[in-house]
Amino acid sequence: MSVSIRAYRPADHNRCRGLWAELTELQRDLYDEPGRNDADPGAGFEDYLTRLDLSGMWVAEHSEAGVIGLIGLILSGRAGEVYPVVVTEPYRNQGVGTALLAHVAEEARRRSLKRLLVMPESRNLAAIKTLHRVGYDTMAAVRLTMELSGKPSNSDEIVIHDLPFRS
Numbered sequence: 001m002s003v004s005i006r007a008y009r010p011a012d013h014n015r016c017r018g019l020w021a022e023l024t025e026l027q028r029d030l031y032d033e034p035g036r037n038d039a040d041p042g043a044g045f046e047d048y049l050t051r052l053d054l055s056g057m058w059v060a061e062h063s064e065a066g067v068i069g070l071i072g073l074i075l076s077g078r079a080g081e082v083y084p085v086v087v088t089e090p091y092r093n094q095g096v097g098t099a100l101l102a103h104v105a106e107e108a109r110r111r112s113l114k115r116l117l118v119m120p121e122s123r124n125l126a127a128i129k130t131l132h133r134v135g136y137d138t139m140a141a142v143r144l145t146m147e148l149s150g151k152p153s154n155s156d157e158i159v160i161h162d163l164p165f166r167s
Helices: 010-030 034-038 044-049 096-110 125-133
Strands: 003-007 054-062 066-076 079-087 115-117 157-160 163-166
Touching (some): 010 044, 010 054, 010 066, 054 096, 066 096, 079 096, 096 125
Parallel strands (some): 079 115
Antiparallel strands (some): 157 163
């Protein structure tokens, strides 16, 4: 498979908006939020493009399929946040996400950033495994939620500091 990583171009807008929609739908599915399916899942991409702290975006381009992945770098002082990281479903688990992550890490080093932060959804095990494999192995923060719907979560248990949590 021939894939190259390059800077985002305005001509990539529609394809990247579609990738954003795929990511949004995946997150909705992970957390069983069908009520949110009425909203346009790609609309958040428009807001993302207007962020003043957005430092760069890169795409993975397949020689035949075109743009199949997207990654962004948001600045926060001397650190960077990697968001989004998305690869279209047919090309997942083929090294595309790893290539995107390596590219953004090199960009961060070139810019003399001190660290990179990425916040995958706790239920996205494939993303967490990929991130850990490429070097994201320090837990910097934990974000907890309380379900108010009274509906128990059917999710896996994670133990942190001997305390059980659902993902």
